[in-house]
Amino acid sequence: KAGVTQTPRYLIKTRGQQVTLSCSPISGHRSVSWYQQTPGQGLQFLFEYFSETQRNKGNFPGRFSGRQFSNSRSEMNVSTLELGDSALYLCASSLRPGQGAYEQYFGPGTRLTVT
Amino acid sequence: QKEVEQDPGPLSVPEGAIVSLNCTYSNSAFQYFMWYRQYSRKGPELLMYTYSSGNKEDGRFTAQVDKSSKYISLFIRDSQPSDSATYLCAMSDTGGFKTIFGAGTRLFVKA
Numbered sequence: 254k255a256g257v258t259q260t261p262r263y264l265i266k267t268r269g270q271q272v273t274l275s276c277s278p279i280s281g282h283r284s285v286s287w288y289q290q291t292p293g294q295g296l297q298f299l300f301e302y303f304s305e306t307q308r309n310k311g312n313f314p315g316r317f318s319g320r321q322f323s324n325s326r327s328e329m330n331v332s333t334l335e336l337g338d339s340a341l342y343l344c345a346s347s348l349r350p351g352q353g354a355y356e357q358y359f360g361p362g363t364r365l366t367v368t
Numbered sequence: 369q370k371e372v373e374q375d376p377g378p379l380s381v382p383e384g385a386i387v388s389l390n391c392t393y394s395n396s397a398f399q400y401f402m403w404y405r406q407y408s409r410k411g412p413e414l415l416m417y418t419y420s421s422g423n424k425e426d427g428r429f430t431a432q433v434d435k436s437s438k439y440i441s442l443f444i445r446d447s448q449p450s451d452s453a454t455y456l457c458a459m460s461d462t463g464g465f466k467t468i469f470g471a472g473t474r475l476f477v478k479a
Contacts, residue, residue, distance in 0.1 A: 359411035
């Protein structure tokens, strides 16, 4: 069974631009969560989607948004990029929502560098 | 005080050693406990997943949860250089709607 895939793997953007990252969950998994990982803050939860609805949201500004499609694929968007947005963005999928209640599997991540 | 505390290391051990990795937490609502392994430039890989207290064993890996002490551990027996990675603990409340990750412990196993 194929794992979680994320595209692109690497991205370089300049401040003020916007970026869209894509995630395809494991087949049959309907819940997708997004995380930001930085050396200073570790792994921080952004949001979770299930059945095209945002079920849960972390403490990030409104510049960070996401959506989920009917095939469970998900995208996240960051507008007006700031230098501090440079991070590894990870997507994780699980059978159902409630990140901890069901085993969650991560993708390889998208490394975003903002210059 | 962070909800989940994990010593970032680094922890360096010789090949074949028993490794003990630990996390403490403050939220008594946590019911699900996970350990992830993350290699450099890769996403975290789920190693162990346990519910409530007790032990769980999978090959060379053993996870222990002591809810009375709010303390979880991951033991790696007969450690190998391929075990060199960052190990992240994570825990979630009953509904699974809030998952908090530890900072991760960097482990180096020397051949």
